[in-house]
Amino acid sequence: MIGSHQLVSQVRAWARELGFSQIGVAGVDLSSAEEGLAQWLAQGFHGEMHYMAAHGTRRARPAELVPGTVSVITARMDYLPRSTSDDWQAVEFDRLRRPGEAIVSAYARGRDYHKVMRGRLQKLAGRIGEEVGRFGHRVFTDSAPVLEAELASRSGQGWRGKHTLVLDRDAGSMFFLGEIYVDMALPASAPVSAHCGSCSACIEVCPTRAIVAPYRLDARRCISYLTIEHAGPIPLELRPLIGNRIYGCDDCQLICPWNKFAKKSALPDFDARDGLSRRQLGELFAWREEDFLRFTEGSAIRRIGHERWLRNIAVALGNALRAGRQEARVALETRRDDPSALVREHVEWALAQGE
Structure with missing residues (x-):
């Protein structure tokens, strides 16, 4: 039978063929991460993401989540669109200075990463099975109580940045993470050292000050959480800080x-x-539910539903109106009598921004 080191090398080659940029292997002892997780939950930083608390320590115990797990294969997949320019960071900051333009987080402008990653991880697991025979495994892509960033950093995918995301010297942080829990003992990859140094740019740039300390994120203030995970009204004091970001940040x-x-x-x-890039807020606010479902088919955005989509855009339109974009008022007036109380409340707030 193929040796474990040779198998990992072969898995890396198969992974590249499937579009993954890097493969690593982690062990299942994450006990040193449990205290930090418990403190984060105790402070309520997870907000309404109750599933994070519901699974408790199982998040840090892979062998409890999937009995029989001995190793975790971690995978990284880059997601910047193929047409991305070399000065893409400046281009994106420029978009934030155009209040009438709707900004969707870069990762969500294409196909739903859950579908892409899960399908290719399953194919990778299938290749492994062809080589070693039947083996126990389970694939994850941001879909279960898994400490993805912890597993990634332990398996050499990068280090945890001060914004809590995984960073790599050769690839930054614009990538998705996925895992295959396996019942085979595989050689663990060496972790890499951290290279944030004294830089605190991510902490300083956060519009809502959601990064409350290095390596500590209060999700309740994070624009990604507010526009995607949060189901109710967006807190009043945070609405002006969201700008024209309608899905993620x-x-x-x-x-x-x-x-x-x-x-x-x-x-x-x-x-x-x-339909999801370089569009004006008013255009997207005019989408009926059937339009929303059609344009977001196969997209991660569909998960938030039409009501939250309108809520988010109403906030952005209010911010555009405050910036002097009078066409925002016209768009908002069209939904002043929207059937949704959530949408109506945000529309009224938005209209008041022009007074």
């Missing part, structure tokens, strides 16, 4: 010096869709 990554090395995706799946 990339600021802490845009400012990061290491992201000048971010890689373009090898796959067409993450190319930006016409």
Whole structure:
């Protein structure tokens, strides 16, 4: 039978063929991460993401989550669209200065990464099975109580940046993470050293001050959380800080010096869709539910639903109106009597920004 070191080398080769940029291997002893996780949950920094607390320590115990797990294969996949320019960080910051333009986080402009990653991880697991025979495994892509960043950093995918995301010297942080829990003992990859140094750019640039300390994120203040995970009204004091971001936020990554090395995706799946890039807020606010479902088919955005989509855009329109964009008022007036109380409340707030 093929040796474990040789198998890992072969897995890396198969992974590259499938569009992954790097493969690592981690052990299952994450006990040293449990205290930090418990403190983060105790402070309520997870907000309404109750699933994070519900699974408790199982997040840090792979062998409890999937009995029989001995090793974790971690995978990284770059997601910048193939058409991304070399000065993409400056281009994205420029978009934030155009209040009438709708900004969707870069990772969500193409196909839903859950579908892409999961499908290719399953194919990778299939290749492994062809080589070693039947083996126990389970694939994850941001889909279960898994400490993805912890596993990634322990398996040499990078280090945890001060914004809590994984950073790599040769690829920045613009990549997705996925895992295959396996019942085979594989040689663990060596972790890499941290290279943030004294830089605190990500902390300083965060519009809502969600990075409350180095390596500590209060999700309740994070624009990505507020526009994606949070179901109710967006807190009043945070609405003006959201600007024209309608789905997610990339600021802490845009400012990061290491992201000048971010890689373009090898796959067409993450190319930006016409309906989700370079669009005006008023255009997107006019989408009926059937339009929303049609334009977001196969996209991660569909997960938030039409109501939250309108809520987010209403906030952005209010910020545009405050910036003097009078066409925002016209768009907002069209939904003043929206069937959703959540949308109506945000529309009224937005209209008041022009008074």
